[in-house]
Amino acid sequence: MSATYALEMESITKVFPGVRALDDVTLRVKPGTVHALMGENGAGKSTLMKCLFGIYKEDGGTIKLNGEVCHFKDSHDALKRGVSMIHQELSNVPERSVAQNLYLGREPLKSFGIIDHKKMNEDTANLLKRLEIDIKPERRIGSLSISMQQTCEIAKAVSYNSKVVVMDEPTSSLTDNEVAHLFKIIRQLCEQNVAIVYISHKMEEIFAIADEVSVMRDGKMIGTYLTEELTNDKLISLMVGRDANLRFPAVSSAIGDVLLKVENLCSPNPRSFQDVSFELRRGEILGIGGLVGAQRTELMEAIFGVRTTSAGKISLKGEEISSMSPRKAIEHGMGMITEDRRGSGIFPLMNISSNTSIASLREYLSKLGLLKHKELKQASVRYNEALRTKTPTMETLIQNLSGGNQQKVIISRWLMTLPDILIMDEPTRGIDVGAKFEIYQIMSQLAQQGKAIIMVSSEMPELIGMSHRVMVLCSGRCTGILDKSECSQENIMRLATKFM
């Protein structure tokens, strides 16, 4: 137990045919510290973690746990030996209780193999209490908020007496308050000498929680730094390998006439959005702020016709649209980039070209009603080139691209429909810094071309940096619309928590 490092990955090399995904990468994590692992998507972070958890077999190098060489067969093996991973996506059984989920696969037994529910619930209660998590062990885990479910996963890792906990973007669906709670738990774990490997793209978090930062780029380890030595810009330039002095492009476009008018829009679900009104003008980027659960996505989906509404009006270019549907929305020049890229954005087994053109097929039909494949492909190439989507060929399946490039394909898809209004729900979620900046530039250019953009974002700097105005929702109500001059973190937070 006296080893200097809880986890050492020495000179790890992983070669896939044609590329060195990991080139002599060394990562050393001290016990009782939070070690941030940073890098753009495709830098090799997840490959490195996959080697740790035995999903990939490294081609060279050694992994040591508390000074002992080890190799895990799979993540379950790792878990048993005190190394656990909290994934970006939840992996629980929603219909079962918190306790049942925590003890899944190792339930305490009475004689004859009967599960000792009492002990299981008591143990869970004790554990949750120790971590200051206020949840009843009997609660059905699916009935908890996403953040609470995530907290349960951390509790699960703790219950295995994990010495090393890897967290992969744990805060991507959490609100600021919930992040604060998560950080509290992380600090508790550190006091118990647990080592945390913290993977995130969010700079603010890294500076708030990490003790050390390791930066990877193109499959190589660039270096490990104490957090105090770093600044925001320094860290970005380490990750992208160039100076990133500007995070947000200038958004200075002439605001024109009203394109979209939403009046008193209500959801049939009383707990969702109610009585929301706003206007969106040509050339404008309207930010939508609010905490998770503020019903921002639901509102956007209703405007685009994915969800139904019970009252209110939606007018596009002065024309009122009754019973909106995605098809009508597209016909009237709207496009929507959804929050859940995998769930409702990409067609994983289709290639880039088809993924780009799928919403515009109507415009590329011959007189016989057959698709003009050649022109479709040319157009797909044109839009993706304009957005600088990085892909080997247009025939590559979209599932093989990084998150940022997938997002560019989806933006291309919508640009190809020649929209006037683009709804972008969390457009930079899970995207690395370099690609983020490119997406910001695209947005700014689109606004300059006279398109109107609605951008839902949970990232304050993005919201403030990109928007002309910010509408804030709280519990489904619009609590205010802030002009650029009034946009500050404090003002947005105040409105976002108005009914809390």
Add this chain to the structure above:
Amino acid sequence: METKKLLSDGKRIASQYTTWVTFVGLLLLLSILTKGNALKWNSIRNLLIAESVRSFAALGVGMIIITKGIDLSIGYVVCLTASVAASFAQNPDYSSAIYAGQSFPLFVPIVAAVAAGGLFGLFNGYLIAYGKLPPFIATLGSMSIAKGLQLIYTKAAVVGSLNQNFKNISQGSVGPVPNLIIYVIIAAFIVWVFLRHTRQGTHFYAIGGNSQAARVSGINVERDLMMVYFYAGLLYGIAGTLLASRLGLANSLTANGMELDAIAAVTVGGVSQSGGVGTVSGMMIGVFTMGLINYGMSFLGVDSYYQQLVKGFIIIVAVYFDMKKYARRN
């Protein structure tokens, strides 16, 4: 990243070829085992004829599986449409004919059977697309309904004594080429054009690949889903007509188990159960691969009971590899 792409592209190409490799391999194996006797033109011709009706069912269910659906009602729907077709093609002087004493023009049995198939397709499609029933359950129910209707309609009797004109639809040939083979080629071509070159065909792939994303992209998911079952139903209607014409009769055992044959064939042909993947060429090779296996076993004198066994294993193995290939996505 680069390697992942190469790997997956490589795998994709390899898996595209597996279907062909399996088919050619089986052909070679069979010709070696039988010293070339199994591969005379006559035998091949018989094989093609035997598989032609199944091709229609396979094309139908292939499209359905591309949209991530399934259809268990094929066998009995084809049985019903065959009976409907046969009932309008019986010789008028046949005393046990359903419409004894009446004769119908040749188009009547065809139109009636295709309409019956289409109606069943719409029924399935409506339940699945708008009623949100799982395709498995909806078609399991309609399978029983089709069987019941067939028994009621025919009073469980054989619908025989069909007129020669009707029988010629399937039994005739153009020169050395049997009509059935020509029909299959035409049908496969039409389905290929449809899937590859029309908007709705492309939408089927999108719906099977990610129905949520399809909806957001402005695709009318419900209508398209209903239509895929409708188109499949039309194909089953044609299959029924051709089958009755080829056999010269229809009864309650006609097309028995065709759902298994068709689903097995398209799966072997690379149409993925996870949706959004599949080609017409794959479906057709799948049909003939399965046919070759059946035919080969018969030729080698394998008991037909064992053939059933082998067929079951083949479908399981094919789906096993299919799942391995695509399920890793998550």
